[in-house]
Amino acid sequence: MRRHPVRATGKIGRGAQLRKGGEWCKRRWRWPAGMIWASPMSRFTLLLGGDLTRTPALDAEIADSRIIAADSGMRHAALLDVKPELWVGDFDSVPDGFEDAYVDVARRTFPSEKDKTDGEIAIAAALEAGATSLLLAGAFGGERADHMFLHFAQALQLSERGIAAKLTSGHQEGVPLVPGRRHSFAYADGTLFSILGFSELSGLTVEGAKWPLDAVEVPFGSSLTLSNVADGGLSITLMKGRALFMAHLLNDGER
Secondary structure (H helix, E strand, O other): OOOOOOOOOOOOOOOEEEEEOOEEEEEOOOOOOOOOOOOOOEEEEEEOOOOOOOOHHHHHHHOOOEEEEEHHHHHHHHHHOOOOOEEEEOOOOOOOOHHHHOOOOOEEEOOOOOOOOHHHHHHHHHHHOOEEEEEEEOOOOOOOHHHHHHHHHHHHHHHHOOOEEEEEOOOEEEEEOOOOOEEEOOOOOOOEEEEEEOOOEEEEEEEEEOOOEEEEEEOOOOOOOOOEEEEEEEEEEOOEOOEEEEEEOOHHHOO
């Protein structure tokens, strides 16, 4: 049966298919020496193919985190002065010379016709290695708007599984709003922010903003929650629904 051109044949997890000696072999989850190891709790930064600007705030975010690059996201490694422990993907969008420059980084190569994006493969690898918190760096912009939308959806899905997820471009940040939880943000007054609804929203409260909201109902597709401004200790509570908070940071990624 012919598979969809974005869809995959390789799998990460128990019984993963690993390339060895020119043949595919099954084994339980255990990376070969020099690749990636599991830990009970860990923070991962995933380098994705979108836009990324280095800022002091981003440097602080990635400090002490483990790093996995997804295909062309490897180009951000030099920008951030980091060396990923693993590089995954089909390598169809890697700039010339990059594969030779990072020949010492462990990698997993997948067919170009696969059922997962390179970013989703990177997420799966991090989770199998024990990730409890993910920073998706390069999740905004890029040449593929569909991939950016998928990053938003993946962050929401991770949040629903109890895994902390944050998206960043250095100048923009996004986090899922967990229903029933009061989210407090330390952004400077004047920071522009929006709440992107992926469903109708119920009981949405926004405090510490130029335009506060008090337990409002927001229909799916409404622009009510776009383009607000932080003003005195921003906090947001959502009782029901799926939504992503997005902040547009000030100069140099200042919060």
